[in-house]
Amino acid sequence: MTIAFVFPGQASQYVGMGKELCSHFPEAAAVFEKADTVLGFSLSRLCFEGPQEELNKTAITQPAVLTTSIACLAVIRKAKGPVPVAAAGHSLGEYSALVAAGSLSFEDAVRLVRKRGQYMQEAVPLGEGGMAAVMGLSSEEVAAVCREASTAGVVEAVNLNCPGQVVIAGDTAGLKAAGPLLKEAGAKRIIPLPVSAPFHSSLMVPAGEKLAKDLDAVAIADPSMPVVANVSADYVRTGPEVKASLLKQVYNPVRWEESVRLLAAGGIQTFIEVGPGKVLSGLIKKTCREASLYNVEDLASLEKVLALTKEVS
Incomplete structure (x- = not known):
């Protein structure tokens, strides 16, 4: 069984995401605690308690979804769950995929997506x-x-x-x-x-210009596994390629259907959505009907994925 991990982006957020796993796994709780410390406010409280209106603000949504996804990843690894051979993420989910591949540290990624969200919102005023x-x-x-x-x-x-x-x-x-x-x-x-903003459109060019400086300030390593970039629908394998793709991604289309087809053509049979919701699972099913789909966002979904690991071990 050949597995890819996929990581969700905006519109997957919901109040309560990550809470159940954090209450059962210290590894998940530690990820949220680290995010709270790095960001200087209680992101965990917003994820667990809301309100939804606050969680939907892009400068909150982006670090919130990334943090929840990496908390889910930490639990999979602690439980010796499936090991992927490739990864991809939808929009901000690409940052989660790069953390999973060791290209970005979690701390740098959560700072970057917080700034990315702020810059995107500043590029087009709320409501416009x-x-x-x-x-x-x-x-x-x-x-x-x-x-x-x-x-x-x-x-x-x-x-x-x-x-x-x-x-x-x-x-x-x-x-x-x-x-x-x-x-x-x-x-x-x-x-x-x-x-709350028109992401990935040409209106986001000013956001990309600001983000470029932040990307220059962080260490970006070569990914430890192939990661599909949204902007090219192709693999990025070096740190410089990662940096260039993250910059262009801000104001260029997310080529998700092509990304999924690339993974499937490379032999991926099973996709595990790591993080809140099942948005990507739905999209993948419409693109590759023969794919096996799982997700990890709570105890019930985690148990199904761990059972899958036992079946193939």
């Missing part, structure tokens, strides 16, 4: 931009509509998630103009996402 999932159209069809709607404002196809699901991002005017055009083109549904 957003994102929406478009169901039922191909990425090419969505891109064509975005080009048509761009006379009204900025709107771009930014998350190429799976067949029939593409996320768009832009300013309020661009998103408003795109809605009717997407429906005319045959979109089945358009779902606004619980995020």
